[in-house]
Amino acid sequence: MKKIYPDARAALDGLTFDGMTVMSGGFGLCGIAENLIVALRDSGVKDLTVISNNAGVDDFGLGLLLQTRQIKKMISSYVGENKEFERQYLSGELELEFNPQGTLAERCRAGGAGIPGFYTKTGVGTLIAEGKEHKEFDGETYIMETGLVADLSIVKAWKGDEQGNLVFRKTARNFNPMMATAGKVTIAEVEEIVPLGSLDPDCIHTPGVYVQRLIKGDHEKRVEQRTVRQRETA
Template identity: 65%
Template structure:
């Protein structure tokens, strides 16, 4: 089945106001920047964005925050975005902060169809408030529920028109697990090839998890900070 979609603008036209969207990436590495930019142009609003972090003020998810398109962020780290900080402190933005390992496992559980899991992380803290707790072999655990979304935006280095994806090094990060945990997964790739052009042994995300695929770019590939040492 050919899953290629013509453009990012056509892809984001599928997303209604109020949708929940998982967005891959870690910092600014491996983020679906073409899809994010298209969503910004379309001005889709009241979004719940599930992402490890919130980008920076003028790039990535940061442009959605600045345009007031995001109603809620579900994240693990948000320290590089002043606009996020402002909206959070003024209570204009709803925020759910999750320990990073728990965040990853909740998404994995959502994709695997698991009903939840017990973890010791967060026991005795605000993270555990309102959640079931249990003692197992003398260790206290908190029950965490699966995390799913209406849509997932993922970024891959290489993909074919059947939706099979290959990631490049650390740009892999949260992208593969998010691809499994959404009702509709949209993948943007740097290189789009024909079926059969990718060695099956190197495929990370099989096409069965991908609803639409498009060639993204051009890519800026920014980094959050550059620190140089002087000898």
């Protein structure tokens, strides 16, 4: 099965439709599928539900899809770096389903594992618990959360081979591995495509069985808030 595509636009061909659900890996701007997000914007697809830890920043990452009003709903953990997100949410233009960060990660992992729901103590007694099933285990109250599955998952890895086996680099791994398993179709963009057999099997984070399409991208790797120490002078 040929999985390598020449660019992000080609990799999305035939997969996008209005109202679809997209999982987007990354944490802040670390480990995001930069090229695939731009290609989604350029495709013109609209009314998206996007599952992502955050919504990028105003002019980068998923913030690009907010600028063009292509996102209808966000299922997220943190959205504090994006003024346009704030404006759209407060004006009622954008739906938001907040999740504690660990709950969001587990919902994605559960969806990829075929688990429809699970119980957690996180959020009990808060707004997060409203309308959700409550159950006691060993005298403690838990709430039920559902697994998440997307029409499309877009992830970013460090290296990938010709069959889509992926290796992520350090903290850029974040949400990517579990989201790669939870898409009906998963596209990975990587910094380097290596020959089959060159990756140590013990170091593969996502097996190629979860990845249907693969591209090599050029990555800006922008930093949200660059903080440096003042240089000391004698």
